[in-house]
Amino acid sequence: MQGRTRIWVGVGSAVLVGGLSAVDVDQDGSVRVAKALAQGHGGHMMLAQGGEGGEGGEGGEGGERGAAQEEAPAVEPDRALTGNLLMMKGHMRVGDELVRSGSWSEALPHFLHPIEELYGEVREPLAERDLPPFGDALDQLSRTVRRGSDLAAYQQQRDAVLARIDEALASVPADERREPDFLGGVVVDVLGTAAEEYGNAFDGDRLANVVEYQDSLGFVLEAADLLAANEGAFTGDNAARLAAIQKQLAQLRQAWPGVSPPAQPVMRAGEVLALVSGIELEASGLR
Numbered sequence: 001m002q003g004r005t006r007i008w009v010g011v012g013s014a015v016l017v018g019g020l021s022a023v024d025v026d027q028d029g030s031v032r033v034a035k036a037l038a039q040g041h042g043g044h045m046m047l048a049q050g051g052e053g054g055e056g057g058e059g060g061e062g063g064e065r066g067a068a069q070e071e072a073p074a075v076e077p078d079r080a081l082t083g084n085l086l087m088m089k090g091h092m093r094v095g096d097e098l099v100r101s102g103s104w105s106e107a108l109p110h111f112l113h114p115i116e117e118l119y120g121e122v123r124e125p126l127a128e129r130d131l132p133p134f135g136d137a138l139d140q141l142s143r144t145v146r147r148g149s150d151l152a153a154y155q156q157q158r159d160a161v162l163a164r165i166d167e168a169l170a171s172v173p174a175d176e177r178r179e180p181d182f183l184g185g186v187v188v189d190v191l192g193t194a195a196e197e198y199g200n201a202f203d204g205d206r207l208a209n210v211v212e213y214q215d216s217l218g219f220v221l222e223a224a225d226l227l228a229a230n231e232g233a234f235t236g237d238n239a240a241r242l243a244a245i246q247k248q249l250a251q252l253r254q255a256w257p258g259v260s261p262p263a264q265p266v267m268r269a270g271e272v273l274a275l276v277s278g279i280e281l282e283a284s285g286l287r
Contacts, residue, residue, distance in 0.1 A: 047080040083189040090218030104148030134164035184283030194219035199269040213261040
């Protein structure tokens with residue numbers, strides 16, 4: 001696009017472990033985030049653990065990562081696993097809302113993305129932790145959604161997948177997953193991806209990609225729930241930082257009025273990015 005200038009900002013530095021994020025700024029002031037991280041189908045960002053990428057689930061090939069995956073900087077394994085699992089839940093969360101409204105076809109991408117884009121990043125850690133794989137279960141769930149008629153089978157399969165995801169989340173030691181700096185890092189990782197997806201959802205003031213908007217909504221909801229469920233872990237200075245993070249997160253949440261996107265953005269991509277930057281700054285001080 002003519003008139004676009006590339007600048008570099010620190011958003012996502014925690015995700016990239018010292019790396020930087022590319023942000024394209026148009027003449028009209030809109031911002032497009034291009035994370036220098038592993039890219040999957042549709043430009044979706046995954047969190048790479050130790051620089052190693054899986055090959056997809058036993059029911060799929062894990063998307064179109066290619067060379068970008070090999071170059072992705074490493075994220076600490078427990079943190080990467082947690083972030084990727086929460087993004088799976090975010091996909092399924094918005095997909096479930098669409099299913100229950102009868103919008104099966106609109107829901108389908110949100111059940112395909114976990115197996116196509118994210119499962120390859122959790123497959124090996126699951127094996128390392130002696131946890132059962134669930135790629136086939138994800139694939140079966142997506143097939144049920146594709147058929148779009150059997151709500152009872154869908155519910156049973158969805159519950160089974162969520163139970164496997166929760167089991168994998170619980171494989172991170174309890175003390176670690178309640179450490180403020182760990183929680184803050186995961187939240188920054190997930191919100192960084194949400195900002196990227198939101199930037200892809202709108203072309204200036206025009207809605208360009210409904211699925212990317214819905215993806216980002218699911219990720220923001222999961223990040224907010226993670227903090228809300230662990231408020232008691234933040235004391236002293238950490239409590240003050242948590243309050244600042246939650247205040248900015250509440251502002252950020254206004255960008256998504258519902259699962260059905262507005263024709264024009266409530267917030268510009270640059271505003272979303274600025275709020276995520278503020279959250280990252282506060283999270284960097286958590287101890």
